[in-house]
Amino acid sequence: MKDVDLMVKLTEAVVKSTSLPVTVKTRLGWDDSMLNIEEVAERLQDVGIKALAIHGRTRCQMYKGEADWTLIGKVKNNPVFIFLSSAMVISTARKKQWSIKTAMVWTAL
Numbered sequence: 001m002k003d004v005d006l007m008v009k010l011t012e013a014v015v016k017s018t019s020l021p022v023t024v025k026t027r028l029g030w031d032d033s034m035l036n037i038e039e040v041a042e043r044l045q046d047v048g049i050k051a052l053a054i055h056g057r058t059r060c061q062m063y064k065g066e067a068d069w070t071l072i073g074k075v076k077n078n079p080v081f082i083f084l085s086s087a088m089v090i091s092t093a094r095k096k097q098w099s100i101k102t103a104m105v106w107t108a109l
Helices: 004-017 037-046 069-076 092-098
Strands: 023-027 051-055 082-086
Touching (some): 023 037, 037 051, 051 069
Parallel strands (some): 023 051, 051 082
């Protein structure tokens, strides 16, 4: 998340090296001052990823604090690739609010 150019370059190399669909899981950004997921999502889409999973927190947050569903919702509005959200708890109401059809669960209570 700190070096988007490198992330895109590495992802593009993977996409070009295989006929399999390439997916990416990432976060909203490095910290609250670097919330760059919208740019990251668009650039990864441009190099050919087929699905994007977003953990709704920054790298510095790790698994603490609330997920930022506003940014997830903005990225979700891009219709080109399959979108998955990732957060510790995804309620039915939250899924409906952002029209999220698929969710990935990493942590179970």
